[in-house]
Amino acid sequence: MPFKLLRQGFRRTKALDRILPVQQPLARNYDVIIIGGGGHGLATAYYLAKYHGIRRVAVLERGYLAGGNTARNTAIVRSNYLTPEGVAFYAESISLFKTLSIELDFNIMYSERGHLTLAHTDAAIRTSRWRAEVNKHLGVDSELISPDEIRRLCPQLNLSSKARYPILGALYHPPGAVVRHDAVAWGYAAAAARLGVEIHVDTAVTGIIKDGNRAIGVKTSRGTAHAERILQAVAGSSSHVAEMAGFRLPIRTIPLQACVSQPLKPFLDPIIVSGSLHVYVSQSSRGELVMGGSTDPYPLYASRSTLEFKEGLMAHMLELFPFLAEIKVMRQWAGIADMTPDFSPIMGVTPVDNYFIDAGWGTWGFKATPVCGKRLAEMIANGRPPKLIEPFALNRFQRFVQIGERGAASVGH
Amino acid sequence: MKILNCPLNGPRNISEFACLGEVKTVPPPDAGTADWANFVFTERNAAGLVREWWIHIATNYVFIVDRDTLTEETIRTYRVNDPLLSQSLGPGGTK
Numbered sequence: 257m258p259f260k261l262l263r264q265g266f267r268r269t270k271a272l273d274r275i276l277p278v279q280q281p282l283a284r285n286y287d288v289i290i291i292g293g294g295g296h297g298l299a300t301a302y303y304l305a306k307y308h309g310i311r312r313v314a315v316l317e318r319g320y321l322a323g324g325n326t327a328r329n330t331a332i333v334r335s336n337y338l339t340p341e342g343v344a345f346y347a348e349s350i351s352l353f354k355t356l357s358i359e360l361d362f363n364i365m366y367s368e369r370g371h372l373t374l375a376h377t378d379a380a381i382r383t384s385r386w387r388a389e390v391n392k393h394l395g396v397d398s399e400l401i402s403p404d405e406i407r408r409l410c411p412q413l414n415l416s417s418k419a420r421y422p423i424l425g426a427l428y429h430p431p432g433a434v435v436r437h438d439a440v441a442w443g444y445a446a447a448a449a450r451l452g453v454e455i456h457v458d459t460a461v462t463g464i465i466k467d468g469n470r471a472i473g474v475k476t477s478r479g480t481a482h483a484e485r486i487l488q489a490v491a492g493s494s495s496h497v498a499e500m501a502g503f504r505l506p507i508r509t510i511p512l513q514a515c516v517s518q519p520l521k522p523f524l525d526p527i528i529v530s531g532s533l534h535v536y537v538s539q540s541s542r543g544e545l546v547m548g549g550s551t552d553p554y555p556l557y558a559s560r561s562t563l564e565f566k567e568g569l570m571a572h573m574l575e576l577f578p579f580l581a582e583i584k585v586m587r588q589w590a591g592i593a594d595m596t597p598d599f600s601p602i603m604g605v606t607p608v609d610n611y612f613i614d615a616g617w618g619t620w621g622f623k624a625t626p627v628c629g630k631r632l633a634e635m636i637a638n639g640r641p642p643k644l645i646e647p648f649a650l651n652r653f654q655r656f657v658q659i660g661e662r663g664a665a666s667v668g669h
Numbered sequence: 670m671k672i673l674n675c676p677l678n679g680p681r682n683i684s685e686f687a688c689l690g691e692v693k694t695v696p697p698p699d700a701g702t703a704d705w706a707n708f709v710f711t712e713r714n715a716a717g718l719v720r721e722w723w724i725h726i727a728t729n730y731v732f733i734v735d736r737d738t739l740t741e742e743t744i745r746t747y748r749v750n751d752p753l754l755s756q757s758l759g760p761g762g763t764k
Binding site for chain 1: 684687688690702711719740
């Protein structure tokens with residue numbers, strides 16, 4: 257590749273293939289406008305074009321393609337949730353992820369690793385057993401396993417009973433996987449663009465045009481465009497964009513930090529999560545340990561990094577893997593997470609007609625990218641939400657029927 | 670390390686505090702379900718100036734903080750009965 261690049265550099269004509277066509281000016285009318293060019297928005301555009309024949313679709317992105325939380329997550333995919341609604345939803349997501357490389361003709365580097373949620377307390381064992389039973393009932397492969405079995409799957413873990421928080425067991429979820437997150441977004445973008453979807457980057461939405469209570473278009477930094485239907489899919493700015501449309505959300509926006517270590521030889525097969533120790537870790541195909549913890553303690557819109565977070569995370573990493581003491585942190589970053597009160601997303605219709613929402617994805621949005629795109633496309637095409645995502649409606653908070661998914665968040669929040 | 674100026678305890682490390690959420694107007698007791706749902710769940714969640722309840726955990730002291738969620742600056746802290754609370758131009762919409 258470097259030689260190819262060098263040779264290209266000396267040529268007059270640029271023959272490298274573009275993934276996306278050159279950006280054109282905004283048209284005046286579209287069938288569907290999607291605000292937010294992250295994984296969810298691009299996936300929705302793709303499924304609309306491919307399976308519902310709606311091709312006059314524009315995806316508007318304020319920054320660059322998939323540069324928000326799609327680029328900032330830790331790339332883990334799993335479906336071992338706690339509520340039946342959650343399990344069914346994420347199980348469909350995993351089944352779509354498995355064949356996504358073929359569907360999109362784009363290698364997303366799906367790598368099935370197995371996912372271990374460690375339990376250090378009796379309460380955690382109880383929750384793990386509960387999750388395992390809910391999962392099995394719904395056909396998802398999950399099992400509560402003993403320290404002996406954990407040792408067989410991951411001998412590197414500190415399984416000593418003398419540790420500060422000894423490992424008593426784990427919820428083992430064999431389908432847990434890591435995926436190259438950027439490739440998911442690029443794959444969807446490329447496939448959608450081939451079907452005629454327009455992707456506009458550097459295009460900030462500055463207002464929602466309404467006719468009475470009906471959304472009919474958007475004002476952007478590159479002009480105005482009208483649409484039959486509009487979808488808001490903007491993690492980290494959900495409250496802000498909803499305010500433009502004229503309603504408020506049950507969301508608090510809180511940063512979530514993560515980091516990677518220097519590259520190491522491959523030694524860690526499964527994805528390791530510990531709720532009690534507030535840490536999750538997997539080894540990337542480049543050999544870096546990708547590590548994350550709980551969200552920051554208070555709401556903020558700044559993706560800055562804090563020493564407290566890293567101190568806490570590293571101390572907990574060393575509880576699990578004491579031999580990593582000499583290893584250095586190489587990169588760190590933060591994403592801006594929209595947290596809902598019940599740790600479940602918000603998908604569906606809004607108080608504004610023709611204006612749909614996909615928000616509140618907190619710290620678990622990436623693993624839902626394919627199912628979210630598929631089902632949101634179905635909703636936009638039919639005008640009403642499909643059964644699978646009905647429970648996640650915005651008005652569940654008015655009806656007091658929340659979906660308590662806190663027990664299945666990877667780590668405490 | 671961030672420092673927050675507690676009206677009772679003076680400047681303390683921010684890890685000693687917890688954010689309790691936006692200052693909102695409590696609905697009257699006979700308000701309808703929708704108003705209560707709104708009060709409990711809906712957030713202004715502004716990117717910019719916010720007025721929030723905070724607590725100093727060790728002393729169980731609750732007070733009010735004006736801060737900026739874009740720059741992470743604390744503008745001011747108030748005792749709950751601080752007369753400045755009604756006088757000062759609090760962030761729009763939180764009253």
